[in-house]
Amino acid sequence: MRNFKEIQEILGTPPDVKKIYLIGCTGAGKTSLVQHIIGSKKHGFPVTSQRRTTIAPTEYVIQKNIPYKTTIILKNKNDVLFAIEELIQGAILKAKQDNSVIEDIIFELEQSPDDRFKLNQMVSSDTFSKIANDIITNVLPPIQAKDINDETLLSNSFIKSEIDKIVAEILAEIEENFKIACKNTHTPFSNETLVIENIDNKDEFILKTKKLLSHDFGSISILAEYIRIEGDLLVDWLDPSLEFLLIDGEGIGHSLGEKRDTLSARHYNYFNYCNSIVLIDDANDPFAAGGHGAIEGIFLNGYQEKFKLVFSKTDKLEQTDQNAYFRRNLNNLRNALKQDDIDFKEENKDTFKLNALDDKTINEESKKSIQRLLTNINSSKEKIQSL
Template sequence: MSYTASKVKGVGRHSWSIVFRHPVRKDPTGKVGLRVRRGLGTTDENEAQRLVDQMNEILSDSSLWDLSAKPLALLRYNEKIVAAFYDYLEPKNTDYYSLREAHLPLPGADQGYAKVLLVGSTGAGKTTLLRQFIGSDPKKDRFPSTSPNKTTVSDIEVICSPGDYEAIVTFFELREIRLHVEDCVMAAVLAKVNGMDDNTVSMRLLEHSEQRFRFFYVLGDPNLDLDDEEEEDEDQELSVNEHRVTTEERSRFLAVIKGYLAQVNELASVSTKVKEQLIKELNINPDSLDSEDKTAFEEIFDEELRQKKEFHALVDEILDEMAERFKLLKDGELEYDGDQWPLTWKYRTKDRTTFIENVRRLSSNYAPQFGKLLTPLVQGIRVKGPFMPNWYNVVPRLVLIDGQGIGHTVSSTSSLPSQTSRKFDACDAIILVDSAKQPMQTAALSVIKELVASGHISKLRICFTHLDELKGDNLPTRKSRINHVGASLNQVVSHIRETLGYEVAVNLDLLLSERSYYLANLDQVMQEKDKHTLEQLKDLISTLETSIFVEKISEAIPFYDEANLIIAVQNATKRFHDIWRGRFGKASSSNEPAQHWTRLKALSRRLALNYDNGEYDNLRPVSELKDRLMEHIRIYLNQPVRWVPGNVSDDEKKNAVDRIAREIHSKLFDLTTQRLWTDRLTSWNNAFNLSGRGSAQRRIEHMERIYDQAAPIPGEAATTQSHEYLLGIRQLVKTAITLKGGRFV
């Protein structure tokens, strides 16, 4: 196959870009020939053509298609052209945390700061609690943004410190945003083909199916009529300069979106032709296909449509329009990557109002600003300044970390997102925010369960919100409501005792009760009538400031039998496989529902292309294997062969085991990530690349094979893989036990 480059100029753009198919890299459908589009930084057509000619020389010489040829290419060609080709040959995994850390380091225990992680179900009120901690007015500031739905995918880190206001913001890579835009374009085209109305088509185009990337924040919402909205409070209107979308701007945004929808209609026509051609070539009747053939046809249709130049032209236009929004950041400093896509934004000022106004462009979900917000493009926000509530005397020495909601999980096998549980080790306190309006749900239970298993339970604080909304004839007083909510904690303790063992639940009911806070009217400015909530909040902040974690050294020495560890690993691995058997539509005791082929393919794509921490929605194989292992290893740790001395208290035993569990948890993520993901990238690529009749079932077989090789059940078959798997876990656990004061018989 021959590869050629060409120059293009986007709609309304002055500078030229180069477009070519990369002869080595695969595209999102798994085919070699990744489409690359990169700005050339010139408005001169002759200069642009000269650069295109250089790229065509590289594309015509296969000896240059290896990373080792880059030094030679730099001697011959313009560095922009060399970068455009070879950047895609180098492994590229942006370390967003390190980018923020390089500019604005998080202070820690050495500086007297406690790091506090807020976790909770979407809509429980954790960001509203954060607002109270930092003194953010719910009407004038509206920072960070709150919503009963998924608001943003970014982490927000707040350093409470005297001095100027500073910010460092990191943005998702262009390749990741492009992937989601392509999904949106495909969803919109299919909606049009299936005869859905224009409103549905436009929302499929502007909002990703996972509801994590709401691109109408950036481009404008054609379905939003602000004239029909209820009038807002007067003091909110008079707060700060909102930079609301004007009538003229809204008209322009809608015209641009209308142009996109016209292209969607054209693509729908193209897709109809593609469909007819496939029907003719394959000699089939789509209406009479069985489920297997229908699945194959849908996959082929998807891949064919994604190869069309009209498809990529629309994606390019949308990305170009998004890039224009960065020009609205008049203050601060933008840093760009090799794709000329913003990598970071840095800002510093003494003025709090101006600071929040600028940062809100990158974090808001305020409807009157739809079309001028960058929120969906933001990966992480770190701010520093004298943030404090008006009801507290000093700026608390806290680092407050708020991230994506953990969702409303309904399965007892659900695991937390890896980006959440990976933070447990580095934090001094973990606040679980849960709504008092209903009994504790599975998502909140999953947090407590993992904290117990991993030895971090001493860091937990629980905040029950919406206490004012808990009503009933049997709940006439605040005390009765608190007792009603507190009763759900007994059920939590019972569940943990049943699943992780009696030893781990010693005094757990007392600990959870003592560390629970009951809050009302958090979405309002605290007043005299809120004295009970104010007392709770003041006590909580005071407690958090002194919560810097110091590991307790226990005099108790547990002695373990290594043979029992093998049984623990065997049971954990069996549970992991049982979960996935259910998801693969096979007999299982896990009660997990069978997953549609599109969800399994989406997961394989995340793992093959290294996106989203290798997770798709609630499918998190790396975290799930880690959690099953951690749970069963914790049960093993709770039951040593003997204790020395023999008269050790239950609390001392628990402290000793917690030390070991924390050490294991900190290392286990790396082991499961390596075995299940990084060591098997080729296998995940093979699973993702499958297409044609029977591909859905073959993908399941590929995934089963990956799991069998990465996590073989010990004892079922003596293989090299099972030996390596068991050896790796045994070494990890044995090292942790001996390092933290345990012994083996």
């Protein structure tokens, strides 16, 4: 896996505009906000759901008078092989359990437990059925005959050779489907970036990008490591003079190994890189999941001047006096942060409220909040650190 500096070197220097990093728990509404900012909600792009959706950090370079262009950095072959092997190992361990059925084995093969690697986007159900049957027919009997336990299972030479055969079969299908998706214009697992360009129509450009990066079968999103999408993407109800770079990354707690109350180190590269850090938190349960930990990490490490707080899903609040509700929650957070000597000064008036982000047409109240947020960021003077 490439580090942040290597990725930026591949992509090249972005324009001299304000850089904004969106952070928040999975499902808080980061990607929905992006949809409204670039006016792509009608196309369902980027893909959103209540599950872990953003599987590759994506930059949106929003600037007037630049051509539409999508650049996709693909994962290294070894990273993909490792992910496939993990799924196969999990399927074999599942098959070894008593009362396991073929559907259980297929379920283990289709995608990783944290939804980050969805193999069923590039491998057919027929292939999964065949592999599951092969595991039951060819792999299980020797395991049972030799009484191989879970600890020695994956170090057994026979099992390893069977896993290698399955990996090769899956990889061949991925490579074939990749060529189909890219119309044989790109070689899978090369060091070259995959580029979409020379399209003048915004809708056509978004739909072509979506086709490659959707969660439908035949997309290549599981192979994407990092994405940059650029062009005159700003929706027409926002101030046309706004220009910025927006980064939508994996949500807090996206990986099951990441604690929701502790901010992962992967976020800090973006904190250094960006002028503003926008935390999007669910108004119905503010600071209960990863929001509290994110604020601790931001403030303890000296990024408080870059911090902006957005409350999403305010339309679902069952509060007569919403302002009083937000003031109470902010005050409770302030008192909790005092225990770590964090001077949290954000008041309700400093926050931004968004509602009904899932609707195809955003209402005027949310439009004004988004305009105010972006205008505030564009006029700010936060400094960024070099990579």
